[in-house]
Amino acid sequence: MKSICFYFQVHQPFRLKNYRFFDIGRSHEYFDDIQNSWICKRVAEKCYLPTNKLMLDLIKSNNGRFRISYSISGVALDQFERFTPEVIDSFKALAETGCVEFLAETYNHSLASLKSKKEFISQVNMQKQRIESLFGLTPKVFRNTELIYSDHIADMVAEMGFEAQLTEGAKHILGWRSPNFAYNTSNNNGLKLLLKNFQLSDDIAFRFSQHSWEGFPLTTEKYVDWLNKVDNPDCINLFMDYETFGEHQWKETGIFEFMRNLPSRVLSHSDFSFKTPSELASELVPVGNIHVPYPISWADEERDLTAWLGNDLQDDSFEQLYELESRVLSIDDEALLRDWRKLQTSDHFYYMCTKWFSDGDVHKYFNHYDSPYDAYINYMNVLSDFRLRLDSLEQNLKKKPKNESNVNEG
Amino acid sequence: MFGWEFPPHITGGLGTACFGITKAMTQLGNHVIFVVPKTYGDEDGNYTKLVSASDVSIDLSQNLYKEFWDNISYIEINSKLIPYLGTDDYFNVINKGEKYVALEKNNIHSKKYEFSGKYGETLLEEVERYAMVAAKLAKDNDYDIIHAHDWLTYKAGVISKNISGKKLVIHVHATEFDRSGENINQMVYDIERFGMDNADHIVAVSDYTRNIIINRYGQSPEKVTTIHNGADSFVTNDYAIERTVKEKVVTFLGRITFQKGPDYFIEAASKVLKVYPNVRFVMAGSGDMLNRMVALVAKKRISKNFHFTGFLKVEDVNKMFALSDVYVMPSVSEPFGISPLEAMNSNVPVIISKQSGVSEVLKYAIKVDFWDTDAMADAIYGLLNYPALSKMFISKGRNEVESIRWEDTARRLNDLYNNLLR
Structure with a gap:
């Protein structure tokens, strides 16, 4: 069949x-x-x-x-x-x-x-x-x-x-x-x-x-x-x-x-x-095993991750975003969490891709920034503001009386 | 005077300088004909009056500038000359085209100086074209002395001199060595040299530049005089803006090009951040090194504390100063450098490179070699952490800026003119 x-x-x-x-x-x-x-x-x-x-x-x-x-x-x-x-x-x-x-x-x-x-x-x-x-x-x-x-x-x-x-x-x-x-x-x-x-x-x-x-x-x-x-x-x-x-x-x-x-x-x-x-x-009955120690994707000639990660712009912004994970999750703020997750969408990192020459046409088509550098600057500005919001929410939490957190634990 | 930009539309230090000089010169009773290539086309209609060579009509709605404009004729030439660009950049800009074409469409001037011939394909052709128009003006106008500001106008100056037989003063605000380091464009150098060789006298904006003119352009020291720029033409900047970050802000503001040393700023920033993380660095401006600088910041993983703004409009520049605690000008080669004066005028203490002309006139500024990023980092740290130091720089600095007056520049220029005409 x-x-x-x-x-x-x-x-x-x-x-x-x-x-x-x-x-x-x-x-x-x-x-x-x-x-x-x-x-x-x-x-x-x-x-x-x-x-x-x-x-x-x-x-x-x-x-x-x-x-x-x-x-x-x-x-x-x-x-x-x-x-x-x-x-x-x-x-x-x-x-x-x-x-x-x-x-x-x-x-x-x-x-x-x-x-x-x-x-x-x-x-x-x-x-x-x-x-x-x-x-x-x-x-x-x-x-x-x-x-x-x-x-x-x-x-x-x-x-x-x-x-x-x-x-x-x-x-x-x-x-x-x-x-x-x-x-x-x-x-x-x-x-x-x-x-x-x-x-x-x-x-x-x-x-x-x-x-x-x-x-x-x-x-x-x-x-x-x-x-x-x-x-x-x-x-x-x-x-x-x-x-x-x-x-x-x-x-x-x-x-x-x-x-x-x-x-x-x-x-x-x-x-x-x-x-x-x-x-x-x-x-279907599987016919064999597939070994993939390093991640693959469906993108570009290389079928690897380099459309999203690998250059300094991408790696830096990606690391900084996920560095915030435990802090974001420990604060119960719906809007903050939603924004943090929206910032995880892979397209943001795709816009920062610098390998324009082999698959540049496809990349350019999906990109509203003039350059990957613009994309990075814009993303990092947003992330800076996000971090300020996180800081102030954490400070507010500290100021609140203790009993509130006790209630949650109990 | 031949120049290439004029207030209120200023793209850099040269426009400010031309304005300061012209204003002070007219106050001393001189009449100035100022010729600019049409560059931007969006000058404010309140100030700018197009004056064609034969029609000196001045109609001003701004009383502030009335007295000034009464003594000046302003002639614009429809040209694509763009200050501060090298020939390669010029090629890029002209090929992109759109932005500048659009500006020309919005041109508020009703009359332009007409001439035959098409737009030149290259910057150097534009220089020639500008010179040709100058020749016509030289014939049609009456004046005692010719004064040309920077290399794009030197040919115009020399041609005018040849036609009229009047004395030519060349005013060097920057040289090709400032713009390009050792990898100079030979054609630009040749034009600069041609202008200097044919000038009756050369004015340098600093001793730093005077030395370059003597050593690199083979001019005799007696022919070159340093006359420093003034600084009192700024509108006091007390821009009020709420701070949204608790960290102190250290700012680089200028074209992000080799000449301005942006990479040394990043190096110093990364050194400061290693020991003192409560600070944010901002690189404001745009230029051919911007992308490389963005990548460098990402690579050094200091982007949490390092921001880029892109090109800033005048209003945003004031905003930026108002948000800054320290201003750094790490220029590799800066004939004068007006921006630190603007910073000081906005109550921001400054760190400037010793390779700048402005360091010859400033006392209340920390001076370091552009390559000495350790010293730069030290200075930044000191200004941020020792309030006594920054307070002194702020209060004394503002007075100092006010005391560096264009009148002095103009008076010295006047003496120079008189000597030449004697």
Whole structure:
């Protein structure tokens, strides 16, 4: 039984506003509501709403044989609720079909898995609850921010009771092996791994409209031929940003027509069926173990973490943010905690990436700063103010009479 | 006088100096024709009157400057000359284009000095163009002496001299060695040298600069006179702003370029922070070394106590001074350096490098070698922790700034003129 597994990533960060040195200690508004709402509305109009409608049509017209999965970050859901509630409704409609699976991730699309187990688990649980309350479905499969994965992360994810995790079918960890099978983790902790077929995924996500690509123009017929030519797969995992549809690939490229015709073509001209990740997890028998001592991701040529961490700007700001963890958590202040978590969103560190030359185009597209240095200065200004807030809250706590803390302990 | 910027729009020390000199010169009864290349276009309409070569009409709404403007003609030339940029930077700016083009559109001046020819592609072509326009002005106007401020205007000065036969004074506010260290741009050097060789007399803003002119440009010492800048043209800055951080603030303010020594400031900051963490350092301004400085701060892991502001507008500069406890000017090479005077005028004690002209006139400032970051760190620590010291610097410093007067500069210039004309 051969399967195709679609998984779409839906994410929007809370972008920071232009926060100046003179704002430190004066303004605690860090996020650019105007820009965030504008982007949300634009992407909703170009991508989320039309694509959700298309997916709903496809599920209905194929009588449940077309099945897909999503991971929607909590911060994206928060913004949809505020700026474009109709997007939430359209996802609810998809959830009701029974053909759509929602995955778990960190609520803030953070890099917490690399730094703090405690914070990582908190954010995953927040996300699970959010999905349950919105869609009435309990996520059983996990995918980490940007498909970041390592043996260590796998252990934490298995401990939380997930059945499977998605990650990148990176060449340097697979070697001669194929991404088109399920695998075990390095220490057989029961978690199954589903690996992205980056060739066939990126044909759609990145190369679809590239005129210089030999596969151009990509038609549904051609693509299904390619699927059929894959040597004896258990599953072909097509993982991509949802914004591929209508935002990264504009509607004029024909991406919607391509997708509209794909399911029926696959069902009529191949032996493939569509499965969601948890269906694959219960069905497939792993063919081997994957060892990943150093974290991988789905980003850039290197498939490593260097888009977010590694240069001095990124490492310095990342360290300073997590240095505050125990202090933030020991103060019971909802607004403070919420801001601290919003500052964890990986995009902030992505903006500080200095390796502009190989994958610069993609980075530039997602970046509203003039330079990584601007991004760093802005982020650090915000962090300075955040630290002042933390200081003053701690001082207020000390001033309060003792009995209050005694009550909590008792 | 040939210059390149004029108040109220000032991008740096030169504009302040030209204003101070011109104002004081007119008060001594001189009439000044001031020629500037059109650079920014957003000068305040209250002050600026475009005066074309043949039409000296002055219509002022600000009485404050009335007397001053009565004795000055202000001529602007539509040119893209931009002060303080090297030829490479100029190329970048001009290629970016947008910002400056936009400013020109907003130009409030109704008339411009028209001339034939297209905009030059390079800074050096602009210098030539400016000189050509100067030649026309030289013919059309009546004057006794020609006075050219800094290298962009030297050719204009020399051409005017050749046409009119009047005496030429070259005023050196900075040399190519200040801007570029040892890696000088030979073409700029050649223009500077050409100006100095053809000048009847050279004015240097400090002994520091005078030495460079004598040693590096081969000028005879008798031909070069030091006349220090004044300092009394500042509006008193008592900007009130609430402090939001409890730590003391140490500020670097200026273009973040090689000449200003920003890296020595960071080095000193990191030394201070090792022993005394209750302080914040601020690097205000922008420049070609900014990104490298940001990376250096991140690398040294001192960003918790080290902030960047980016380019500051005039109002924000006042704000910045009001928030500062110590001002540091670690310039590698500074012909004069007006900003410490502004700091002192805002009640901020200053640390300045010995490689600056202003150190020749200031008593109430701590002077260190720019490369001696240990001494710089010591001085910062001392000013922050020993209130007696900083109090003395603040009160005496303000008086000192007030006593450094443009009148003195103008009087000495006047004597120099008279000697030349004799």
